[in-house]
Amino acid sequence: MPSLTVEARPQNLKKLRAFVEEGARQAGFDRRGVYAVALAVDEAAANIMEHGYRGAGGLITCSWELHPRGLAITLHDTGQACDPNNVPPPDLDSGLFERKAGGLGVHLMRQMMDEIRYRSTAEGNFLTLIKHRPQEH
Amino acid sequence: MPSLTVEARPQNLKKLRAFVEEGARQAGFDRRGVYAVALAVDEAAANIMEHGYRGAGGLITCSWELHPRGLAITLHDTGQACDPNNVPPPDLDSGLFERKAGGLGVHLMRQMMDEIRYRSTAEGNFLTLIKHRPQEH
Amino acid sequence: MEITTKTYKHCTVIKASGRVDSETSVALRNAFEHLLDHDQANIVFDMSALEYMSSAGFRVLLSAQKTAKEKGGEVVLAMTPDLIAESLELTGFKPLFTLYDNLTDAVGHF
Amino acid sequence: MEITTKTYKHCTVIKASGRVDSETSVALRNAFEHLLDHDQANIVFDMSALEYMSSAGFRVLLSAQKTAKEKGGEVVLAMTPDLIAESLELTGFKPLFTLYDNLTDAVGHF
Numbered sequence: 115m116p117s118l119t120v121e122a123r124p125q126n127l128k129k130l131r132a133f134v135e136e137g138a139r140q141a142g143f144d145r146r147g148v149y150a151v152a153l154a155v156d157e158a159a160a161n162i163m164e165h166g167y168r169g170a171g172g173l174i175t176c177s178w179e180l181h182p183r184g185l186a187i188t189l190h191d192t193g194q195a196c197d198p199n200n201v202p203p204p205d206l207d208s209g210l211f212e213r214k215a216g217g218l219g220v221h222l223m224r225q226m227m228d229e230i231r232y233r234s235t236a237e238g239n240f241l242t243l244i245k246h247r248p249q250e251h
Numbered sequence: 252m253p254s255l256t257v258e259a260r261p262q263n264l265k266k267l268r269a270f271v272e273e274g275a276r277q278a279g280f281d282r283r284g285v286y287a288v289a290l291a292v293d294e295a296a297a298n299i300m301e302h303g304y305r306g307a308g309g310l311i312t313c314s315w316e317l318h319p320r321g322l323a324i325t326l327h328d329t330g331q332a333c334d335p336n337n338v339p340p341p342d343l344d345s346g347l348f349e350r351k352a353g354g355l356g357v358h359l360m361r362q363m364m365d366e367i368r369y370r371s372t373a374e375g376n377f378l379t380l381i382k383h384r385p386q387e388h
Numbered sequence: 389m390e391i392t393t394k395t396y397k398h399c400t401v402i403k404a405s406g407r408v409d410s411e412t413s414v415a416l417r418n419a420f421e422h423l424l425d426h427d428q429a430n431i432v433f434d435m436s437a438l439e440y441m442s443s444a445g446f447r448v449l450l451s452a453q454k455t456a457k458e459k460g461g462e463v464v465l466a467m468t469p470d471l472i473a474e475s476l477e478l479t480g481f482k483p484l485f486t487l488y489d490n491l492t493d494a495v496g497h498f
Numbered sequence: 499m500e501i502t503t504k505t506y507k508h509c510t511v512i513k514a515s516g517r518v519d520s521e522t523s524v525a526l527r528n529a530f531e532h533l534l535d536h537d538q539a540n541i542v543f544d545m546s547a548l549e550y551m552s553s554a555g556f557r558v559l560l561s562a563q564k565t566a567k568e569k570g571g572e573v574v575l576a577m578t579p580d581l582i583a584e585s586l587e588l589t590g591f592k593p594l595f596t597l598y599d600n601l602t603d604a605v606g607h608f
């Protein structure tokens with residue numbers, strides 16, 4: 115199970131994306147699937163950096179494994195807990211000046227993945243993102 | 252010596268160009284040389300149509316032959332005589348509002364060709380345009 | 389990410405290449421804000437050389453569009469790559485922007 | 499020859515394809531005059547699809563430029579093919595026009 119641990123700084127997002135893109139390619143995803151995996155992980159990791167650790171740093175460990183139906187990625191951190199499944203959906207239709215930019219990251223993450231599991235334990239938070247190969251949907 | 256006779260109407264300019272383009276290709280001219288030959292003949296023929304026959308029609312006979320140093324094209328018509336060698340050079344540098352559009356055709360013809368011969372006889376006018384292959388200049 | 393701008397008679401084109409994420413979106417925000425602060429509120433965002441954009445980039449676009457419109461201008465998007473266009477769609481951003489598939493039409497908008 | 503026009507906020511693009519000679523220059527003249535008669539004097543002439551232009555075409559461009567400037571506008575040339583550009587040079591027309599190597603910059607001129 116390949117894993118990568120990085121400091122929770124935005125400069126490391128591209129490393130995390132490259133790392134999971136490799137997993138997505140090994141899992142057999144096409145260009146769109148690889149993009150979706152990188153985007154979901156980027157959004158999750160950016161939230162950990164900004165909200166979980168409140169910009170104060172810490173570690174993020176990312177690992178991926180080939181899943182029977184695709185790819186499973188797990189992000190581990192020791193910042194504040196937040197189950198993305200409990201984040202309310204964003205504002206998708208109000209007019210420009212009423213539009214809020216919040217909640218887009220979690221929303222995109224959900225759209226890109228098929229399943230999102232979350233556990234907060236004494237060892238920290240574990241976010242697992244699962245994406246199926248399209249043909250096996 | 253291939254030759255083509257057409258009515259002196261602008262609709263026939265493209266036939267004349269295509270006819271001499273073939274000669275220019277056989278003479279070994281490159282893209283720029285073929286373009287130059289077509290442009291010179293077009294300008295000469297357009298002048299015969301407009302000025303020589305005053306738009307009233309008549310016949311133009313165009314013939315070409317491979318010349319030792321390139322291509323020689325002859326245009327024959329029975330309209331008003333005009334030796335292009337006697338046409339004064341055009342206005343090439345005055346400002347926009349002073350600029351006259353006249354004389355451009357003969358000027359371009361001269362620029363495109365290496366030699367221009369003209370004879371007006373009882374049988375009509377004979378304009379011969381000669382262009383050398385560049386390497387033999 | 390690289391950002392270049394080119395100013396025309398009635399608009400400015402911002403072209404960003406590469407990847408926009410939480411790290412690089414700061415530079416993109418600065419580029420938009422610089423123009424908006426200098427009353428250049430007619431902006432074409434040339435996305436043709438972008439490979440990736442996360443929600444951090446979308447936040448920049450939303451706030452730039454609000455400011456531009458407040459100033460009587462507008463941000464239009466040109467040549468949005470297909471996968472980024474899908475994210476724009478999913479986040480409900482499409483209706484907030486006019487999209488052009490070529491730069492000439494985008495510049496001609498202004 | 500085919501002629502299409504596309505009107506933008508501050509200019510109109512005339513695009514001609516094929517060959518301009520004494521026969522076809524009439525249609526080109528009409529296209530320019532139609533715009534100029536309707537006070538659309540900011541004109542981009544998109545030459546990218548032109549294969550050939552004789553002095554008949556140059557005469558059209560000269561008279562269009564005069565009328566356009568009289569009306570406070572301008573004719574600019576975009577993507578002039580190399581051999582036509584050489585003729586423009588030889589006839590001393592180059593200084594009378596601004597030339598752009600791409601359509602976006604030409605539209606952005608206005």
Ligand SMILES: Nc1ncnc2c1ncn2[C@@H]1O[C@H](COP(=O)(O)OP(=O)(O)O)[C@@H](O)[C@H]1O
Nearest residue numbers: 161162165166194196201216217218219220221
């Ligand atoms: N890892 C996290 N730790 C704490 N809070 C989080 C975390 N991830 C998301 N959140 C909360 O969920 C909200 C929505 O996140 P997101 O969709 O990425 O939008 P944004 O970050 O733009 O607000 C955040 O504002 C934050 O309150």
Ligand SMILES: Nc1ncnc2c1ncn2[C@@H]1O[C@H](COP(=O)(O)OP(=O)(O)O)[C@@H](O)[C@H]1O
Nearest residue numbers: 298299302303331333338353354355356357358
């Ligand atoms: N074949 C011809 N017969 C009579 N006059 C001609 C002929 N060719 C050229 N001319 C004269 O030479 C002038 C210059 O011709 P040209 O350079 O083609 O410019 P334009 O036709 O635009 O005036 C013409 O205006 C005309 O007076």
